[in-house]
Amino acid sequence: MSDTAPPVLEARGVSKYFGRVIALEDVSLSVRAGEVNCLLGDNGAGKSTLIKLLSGVYQPDSGTLLMDGQPLELASPRDALDRGIATVFQDLAVMPLMSITRNFFLGSEPTRGSGPFRRFDLAACDDIARAQMREIGIEVRDTSQLVGTLSGGERQTVAIARAEYFGARALILDEPTSALGVKEAAIVLRHVLRARSRGLAVIFITHNVQHALPIGDTFTILNHGRLAGTYRRGEVDLEQLLRLMGGGEELNELARELEELARENAGARVARTVPPPAEVPPPPAG
Amino acid sequence: MSTADAPAVPARTRRVNPLRRFLNRPEFGAVAGTILVFLVFLLLTGGKGFLEARGIAGQLQVAAQIGILGATVSLLMIAGEFDLSIGSMIGAAGLVLALCLVHFQLPVWLAVIITFAFAIGWGFLQGWIVVRTGLPSFLVTLASLFILRGGSIGATRAITNLTVVSGVNDKIAGDPFAALFNATLLSITIPGGGRADFRIEILWWIIIAGLATWVLLRTRFGNWIFGTGGSATAARNLGVPVARVKISLFMCTAASAALLATIQVMSVGSADVLRGQNKEFEAIITAVIGGTALSGGFGSALGSMFGALTLGITQLGIFFVPGFNTDWYQVVLGGLLLAAVIVNDYLRRRASEARR
Numbered sequence A: 001m002s003d004t005a006p007p008v009l010e011a012r013g014v015s016k017y018f019g020r021v022i023a024l025e026d027v028s029l030s031v032r033a034g035e036v037n038c039l040l041g042d043n044g045a046g047k048s049t050l051i052k053l054l055s056g057v058y059q060p061d062s063g064t065l066l067m068d069g070q071p072l073e074l075a076s077p078r079d080a081l082d083r084g085i086a087t088v089f090q091d092l093a094v095m096p097l098m099s100i101t102r103n104f105f106l107g108s109e110p111t112r113g114s115g116p117f118r119r120f121d122l123a124a125c126d127d128i129a130r131a132q133m134r135e136i137g138i139e140v141r142d143t144s145q146l147v148g149t150l151s152g153g154e155r156q157t158v159a160i161a162r163a164e165y166f167g168a169r170a171l172i173l174d175e176p177t178s179a180l181g182v183k184e185a186a187i188v189l190r191h192v193l194r195a196r197s198r199g200l201a202v203i204f205i206t207h208n209v210q211h212a213l214p215i216g217d218t219f220t221i222l223n224h225g226r227l228a229g230t231y232r233r234g235e236v237d238l239e240q241l242l243r244l245m246g247g248g249e250e251l252n253e254l255a256r257e258l259e260e261l262a263r264e265n266a267g268a269r270v271a272r273t274v275p276p277p278a279e280v281p282p283p284p285a286g
Numbered sequence B: 001m002s003t004a005d006a007p008a009v010p011a012r013t014r015r016v017n018p019l020r021r022f023l024n025r026p027e028f029g030a031v032a033g034t035i036l037v038f039l040v041f042l043l044l045t046g047g048k049g050f051l052e053a054r055g056i057a058g059q060l061q062v063a064a065q066i067g068i069l070g071a072t073v074s075l076l077m078i079a080g081e082f083d084l085s086i087g088s089m090i091g092a093a094g095l096v097l098a099l100c101l102v103h104f105q106l107p108v109w110l111a112v113i114i115t116f117a118f119a120i121g122w123g124f125l126q127g128w129i130v131v132r133t134g135l136p137s138f139l140v141t142l143a144s145l146f147i148l149r150g151g152s153i154g155a156t157r158a159i160t161n162l163t164v165v166s167g168v169n170d171k172i173a174g175d176p177f178a179a180l181f182n183a184t185l186l187s188i189t190i191p192g193g194g195r196a197d198f199r200i201e202i203l204w205w206i207i208i209a210g211l212a213t214w215v216l217l218r219t220r221f222g223n224w225i226f227g228t229g230g231s232a233t234a235a236r237n238l239g240v241p242v243a244r245v246k247i248s249l250f251m252c253t254a255a256s257a258a259l260l261a262t263i264q265v266m267s268v269g270s271a272d273v274l275r276g277q278n279k280e281f282e283a284i285i286t287a288v289i290g291g292t293a294l295s296g297g298f299g300s301a302l303g304s305m306f307g308a309l310t311l312g313i314t315q316l317g318i319f320f321v322p323g324f325n326t327d328w329y330q331v332v333l334g335g336l337l338l339a340a341v342i343v344n345d346y347l348r349r350r351a352s353e354a355r356r
Ligand SMILES: Nc1ncnc2c1ncn2[C@@H]1O[C@H](COP(=O)(O)OP(=O)(O)O)[C@@H](O)[C@H]1O
Pocket: A018, A021, A022, A023, A041, A042, A043, A044, A045, A046, A047, A048, A049, A050
């Protein structure tokens, strides 16, 4: 039924050039409310560039952005945030020398009072930040603690909790799991699903297909700045996705090379162990 | 896939007691340093002169003058930028004021407004160039240092044939507006002769440093200052108007230089093209002793008050140490800077990395 509503966020035939580098050419992507679109591609495929267009960091050189079917002009990240598009960028954007609360509300500080007495309402913010962090699974007692004292996964959590709190319509996550351990990655994936069930439009970027497959409703694949395909859940499997990302060939080749190597090693060991003919060489590790 | 939906993650942070929290504040080093320096000079001088009314008034005056600059400079440094032009701006703004009063015969209030407009306009231009070109502010304001100083000398000589403009006292005598900048708050007559004057710049210092502290810690603009210095790109991506923050702060440092220039011209009665030399560095030292990181993103305007106090204590203290004189001030200042950088760097690292 929500299929009849226009996508919350859409890029239609967008291109972006950095000097002579073609970062993106004629790429389209759309995501509906309550849906996760997994944006896949190898390093340098243009994933980050695409979502930076959708979050107002860059402006497209051609093509259009749409929100709810209406043309969308984003002059700055502020514009995107004001429209309820919140992004966790790949380089995280948390400040290690600022407290958890200050980081959480950076750029969107609620204020109290008016005129020259308008002030940053830190006490209320402490409570909100603590509650949001608890929601996402981290118990913080002292929200004045510097973010630099947190582990990598916890910092990621601050950034995600913040985006979840401020992203009213769309949540964009740029490789949130790439630097995480297995358990931490699982927590992040669970939050992607939770955001989806809350009715947000989610764009989830990864180059890890195992992370994408279980949570994606749609898969958009980029390869060298161009669209390599868009598939619904169930239309593709892991191997197809890998091949589309441009990694399939390389992986096949790697598998062949490994096999060859194993064979050569076995051969070498046989050759070395020829003199005492009674001994049997150990089987190659498999 | 079928794990419980509410993950029970154990608490990973311990409750931190208030003392420990203070130890992790950026101004902790400055407070400790001020007390230490005070005790050292108390010991070296035996309190003679140093702890007498005149000595204290002198310490506070030095502290107030450098503290007015240190407060705005620390905000700018927390935002990740430098302003090397404020020393020259003190000379230039002082000349603008004196010329307006003496040469162009303008009323005091108008002359003061023109002086501040000149400084704030210059600060805007400087900030705009830094933001637009993306060049390091170190270079842009270094250029500005020479342009302002050279321009002041050239223009003043062209207009008056001299490099000093005097005769200000006649113009401001009895003017209530001028009293804002040169009044004496408290004058203590000393039994043995002479007076100890506590001047109005002490009040200006407290107001400006207090205001800077409030803005930094209690307003959204303050949070933007931290964010801008932490990472300008990341802050911009979070919707912080980074360019506006930086330009505003360059306007503030220039305005604080204009304020100090106005105080000096109205107290001394003349303007000199060479006034304010090295003040840009003393202001940076004040901020650094106060716990502000050279790399930006961390620091304290309150700390700069203690930094300024340390400078005041040192400059006056040396004067009263037997066998020494103020020639040695710069040596001690350099030593203090080095010590402060080392200590504050250590404290900052401890605050941001310990307790993993
Ligand atoms: N600001 C930039 N200036 C120049 N080239 C860029 C810039 N940002 C990205 N690129 C180039 O665009 C291409 C796509 O980069 P990116 O979008 O970061 O890829 P991904 O996120 O998929 O790894 C890369 O070749 C990268 O070098």
